[in-house]
Amino acid sequence: MSQAFLTASRVRRSLAPSARVAALTVCALLTLGPVIWTVSTSLRTPAESFDLPPKIVPSSPTAEAYSGVFDQIDIWLLALNSTLVTALIALGQMVTAGLAGYAFARLDFRFKKALFALVLATMMVPLQVTIVPVFLVLKSISLTDTLLGLIVPAFPTAFGTFLMRQYFLGMPKDLGEAAMLDGAGPWRVFRSVYAPLAAPGLAIVGVLAFNYHWNEFFRPLILETSSQNYTLPLGLVSLQGNLGTGSISVVLAGVVLSMIPAVAVFVVGQRPLREGITSAGVNR
Amino acid sequence: MTSTQAPTVRPDRAADPPAGDRPRPSARERGARLLAALFLAPTIVGIVVFTVVPIAGSVVLSLFHWNVIDSPRFAGTANYREAFTDSTVLVSFGNTLVFMVLAVVSQLLIALILALAVNGRMPVWLRSAFRSAFFFPLVLSAASISVVMKYLFNQDFGVVNWLLGLVGIAPVPWLTSENGAMAAVILVYVWQQFGFSFLLFVGGLNNIPKEMHEAASLDGATGLRKHLHVTLPLLSPTLLVASVVGIINALQVFEQPYVLTNGGPGDSTRTVVMVIYETAFEQLRFGTASAVGVLLFVLIMAVTAFQFRLSRRFVHYQ
Numbered sequence: 001m002s003q004a005f006l007t008a009s010r011v012r013r014s015l016a017p018s019a020r021v022a023a024l025t026v027c028a029l030l031t032l033g034p035v036i037w038t039v040s041t042s043l044r045t046p047a048e049s050f051d052l053p054p055k056i057v058p059s060s061p062t063a064e065a066y067s068g069v070f071d072q073i074d075i076w077l078l079a080l081n082s083t084l085v086t087a088l089i090a091l092g093q094m095v096t097a098g099l100a101g102y103a104f105a106r107l108d109f110r111f112k113k114a115l116f117a118l119v120l121a122t123m124m125v126p127l128q129v130t131i132v133p134v135f136l137v138l139k140s141i142s143l144t145d146t147l148l149g150l151i152v153p154a155f156p157t158a159f160g161t162f163l164m165r166q167y168f169l170g171m172p173k174d175l176g177e178a179a180m181l182d183g184a185g186p187w188r189v190f191r192s193v194y195a196p197l198a199a200p201g202l203a204i205v206g207v208l209a210f211n212y213h214w215n216e217f218f219r220p221l222i223l224e225t226s227s228q229n230y231t232l233p234l235g236l237v238s239l240q241g242n243l244g245t246g247s248i249s250v251v252l253a254g255v256v257l258s259m260i261p262a263v264a265v266f267v268v269g270q271r272p273l274r275e276g277i278t279s280a281g282v283n284r
Numbered sequence: 285m286t287s288t289q290a291p292t293v294r295p296d297r298a299a300d301p302p303a304g305d306r307p308r309p310s311a312r313e314r315g316a317r318l319l320a321a322l323f324l325a326p327t328i329v330g331i332v333v334f335t336v337v338p339i340a341g342s343v344v345l346s347l348f349h350w351n352v353i354d355s356p357r358f359a360g361t362a363n364y365r366e367a368f369t370d371s372t373v374l375v376s377f378g379n380t381l382v383f384m385v386l387a388v389v390s391q392l393l394i395a396l397i398l399a400l401a402v403n404g405r406m407p408v409w410l411r412s413a414f415r416s417a418f419f420f421p422l423v424l425s426a427a428s429i430s431v432v433m434k435y436l437f438n439q440d441f442g443v444v445n446w447l448l449g450l451v452g453i454a455p456v457p458w459l460t461s462e463n464g465a466m467a468a469v470i471l472v473y474v475w476q477q478f479g480f481s482f483l484l485f486v487g488g489l490n491n492i493p494k495e496m497h498e499a500a501s502l503d504g505a506t507g508l509r510k511h512l513h514v515t516l517p518l519l520s521p522t523l524l525v526a527s528v529v530g531i532i533n534a535l536q537v538f539e540q541p542y543v544l545t546n547g548g549p550g551d552s553t554r555t556v557v558m559v560i561y562e563t564a565f566e567q568l569r570f571g572t573a574s575a576v577g578v579l580l581f582v583l584i585m586a587v588t589a590f591q592f593r594l595s596r597r598f599v600h601y602q
Contacts, residue, residue, distance in 0.1 A: 128538070128557045136570075215425035252435075
């Protein structure tokens with residue numbers, strides 16, 4: 001991946017590669033430390049929770065805390081809510097961004113530039129600035145404290161649209177032109193020529209949407225008031241509030257459970273996730 | 285964020301014979317327009333309803349007193365005057381700016397050093413392992429991880445103070461003292477966010493042509509000097525993006541202070557977004573909350589514009 005730096009670093013061999021690797025290893029451990037501690041503490045007995053030095057490998061590992069999570073909060077419901085919200089938003093964003101991105105990249109229509117500028121401009125608008133009116137709009141149509149109120153407003157995605165437009169622009173134009181010469185109309189050109197090629201771009205949109213909305217806290221905190229509509233982060237934060245510091249391992253077990261899908265996506269979709277995060281520098 | 289290759293020229297139209305078969309292209313053109321309208325409708329309608337109208341709504345609301353229950357009363361600039369005189373609001377802007385400067389500077393520095401280090405010579409598997417480790421916190425929920433961090437930063441039984449004790453540092457009252465709380469919020473935020481700038485820098489470093497480094501080495505530049513005079517200028521476009529996005533994100537910080545300290549002790553970690561949240565959804569003062577929101581928006585715009593102005597002088601595009 002970086003021949004440039006293999007060559008470049010040959011010059012600064014004086015930096016002692018082994019010292020550099022050792023320093024990087026310490027940094028990596030500090031980075032992963034809180035996560036490792038969370039997993040190991042969730043597997044310890046409550047009495048051992050606060051042991052210092054922390055026993056990374058529990059002396060008598062127990063899954064007690066995990067059954068505790070299922071007893072003390074309705075984690076199935078939280079997980080179901082989170083899954084529904086995240087999956088539908090990811091799917092919705094892939095559809096809206098795919099279609100709009102294609103229109104901006106490959107179709108001709110009036111006000112194209114102005115509309116695209118409008119889409120780009122909204123990328124700059126922080127969510128917190130619009131949340132009060134959005135809350136009032138949703139309230140007026142009785143969508144506050146519903147999962148739908150969390151899902152629908154997240155469908156349009158300025159960044160996803162931008163990303164898909166770039167993606168379609170990167171595809172060879174002759175493909176569509178050849179199909180048009182064969183008599184295909186605009187819909188056929190989209191449906192059978194370009195759409196099948198869009199999967200990797202859509203994967204980026206989907207993975208980014210998953211990462212953001214699975215972890216989302218601000219909107220659920222404001223929109224969802226009854227606990228049966230809570231998503232995982234909201235449920236876990238309120239679990240900690242309810243229990244105080246007593247059942248730390250139960251709280252941590254809940255955190256570990258909620259991390260699993262995010263970690264799975266990190267493992268499977270790291271490449272699209274990385275590309276998405278870096279391509280336009282949007283991370284929220 | 286990169287410039288667009290907007291199709292100002294339309295080869296498909298231009299390639300058509302000048303005249304003659306008019307009906308066919310125009311039928312196709314109408315088809316394309318109809319399709320474009322259908323394809324754009326969900327995004328444009330959604331953006332108008334959930335972003336454009338709410339921005340206007342925020343501005344309008346900021347001119348009224350409203351608690352949802354009674355009917356709105358026109359307030360003129362009263363909400364803005366309140367924002368500029370209310371001590372909690374002022375303190376929250378101060379906190380947010382302090383947080384932003386310290387968090388963004390440390391985030392960029394850590395990311396830059398680690399990106400340079402990871403780009404040095406090492407086996408490929410090791411490099412990708414480091415890259416994954418530094419990027420990992422980004423996929424976690426800021427709210428849930430802050431719950432964990434609250435235990436780690438506990439003054440008496442937290443792992444952080446235990447680690448500091450190993451190197452002879454007395455227990456720090458994280459979360460219970462004003463400076464400690466701000467430091468903890470910054471540390472937790474930077475811990476989760478630096479991987480983002482790191483990824484940007486790794487990408488930016490990969491785009492620097494190796495000839496640049498070779499030329500510099502031939503001229504006798506080594507180590508730090510080479511980085512200062514060759515790598516950094518070539519990396520400046522990436523630095524600009526990383527700092528713009530870093531600042532925009534930091535100005536909106538919410539989860540970490542909300543969960544770790546709930547704004548305290550006192551108001552010492554109360555941020556602007558926390559004030560918006562509390563004013564609107566706990567005190568039901570929607571007008572004042574909207575005014576604070578509009579001010580935050582203006583601040584973000586101003587900082588971003590200022591950065592791009594600065595960048596004209598310092599960013600080198602190849």
